[in-house]
Amino acid sequence: MxxxxxxxxxxxxxxxxxxxxxxxxxxxxxxxxxxxxxxxxxxxxxxxxxxxxxxxxxxxxxxxxxxxxxxxxxxxxxxxKLAPAGGFERARLQQWLGFISTELHKALFVPMLDPAAPDDVKRYAREKVALRMSVLERHLSAREWLLDAFGVADIYLAVVLNWARYCDVDIAHWPAVHAYFKRALARPALARAFEEEMTLYREALARENA
Structure with a gap:
């Protein structure tokens, strides 16, 4: 692939x-x-x-x-074993992927990260942060991962949560979410991928500014 x-x-x-x-x-x-x-x-x-x-x-x-x-x-x-094979657990996977995509990725972080977004749009997105993070906080307060085992929903969420630092959103305000994010980053695959893509990102910036 x-x-x-x-x-x-x-x-x-x-x-x-x-x-x-x-x-x-x-x-x-x-x-x-x-x-x-x-x-x-x-x-x-x-x-x-x-x-x-x-x-x-x-x-x-x-x-x-x-x-x-x-x-x-x-x-x-x-x-x-990154996704349930079927049944209700598969539906729950789709639920979380939808939540991450629509409620976090698109509704919050895209406008906050977009330098062309008007200030009122950024402000509107920022006003939605607390409620959506509180949903994650409640769910993760008694769970290690979003579903019963680590999978693609956790991967997507970790990538999106990584953007918070660039939006002046401190996820330490939500202790369960913060602990979850640290658990995810401790996985070798995530640590390797983040490190490699940070290097590629810096190289891309250097080309752009050359």
């Missing part, structure tokens, strides 16, 4: 899933400002929205959106 990614973007979640599974994927870095694949190629030809992640399957099909890609990767690499 092949992943189109941008360093430290939400596409990092799929890289982590591959690392957790010990899968040797191919990685295609994207300049999301210029909408170019590094080494050449118009990224709009891959994804008409110009957004990462994009997964190219072994059969050559393209798949968009974390909520689709992460369960697909988990199903293709079942030995890693």
């Amino acid at each position: 092949e992943l189109y990614f941008s360093p430290l973007a939400c596409s990092l979640a799929t890289r982590i899933a591959f690392y957790e599974a010990g899968y040797d994927a191919r990685y295609m870095q994207v300049d999301t400002k210029r909408k170019q694949v590094l080494g050449g190629g118009d990224f709009f030809e891959i994804n008409p929205l110009g957004q990462v992640p994009v997964l190219r399957t072994d059969e050559g099909a393209l798949l968009f959106e974390n909520t689709a890609i992460l369960p697909y990767v988990a199903d293709r690499l079942p030995a890693a």
Whole structure:
């Protein structure tokens, strides 16, 4: 499988899933400002929205959106046990992926991180932080992970929580969430992926400022 990614973007979640599974994927870095694949190629030809992640399957099909890609990767690499196989637990996985995608990723962090977002939009997003973090705090106060075992929902949530520091959101205000985030970062696959993509991010900044 092949992943189109941008360093430290939400596409990092799929890289982590591959690392957790010990899968040797191919990685295609994207300049999301210029909408170019590094080494050449118009990224709009891959994804008409110009957004990462994009997964190219072994059969050559393209798949968009974390909520689709992460369960697909988990199903293709079942030995890693990154997602429930079916039933109610699978529905709960979809619930959490939806929550992370819509209530955290898009509703909070996209406007707060977007330098072009108007101040009133950023303020509106910031006003939503406490309620959504309190939902996580209650759920995680008596649990190690979002579901009964670590999986793709935890990977996605860890990636999104990592953005909090860049938005002046201190997750230490929610002790269970903070402890959860530290547990996730202690996993070797996450530590490796974050370190590698931070290096790629710094290299991309250097190219941009050259």
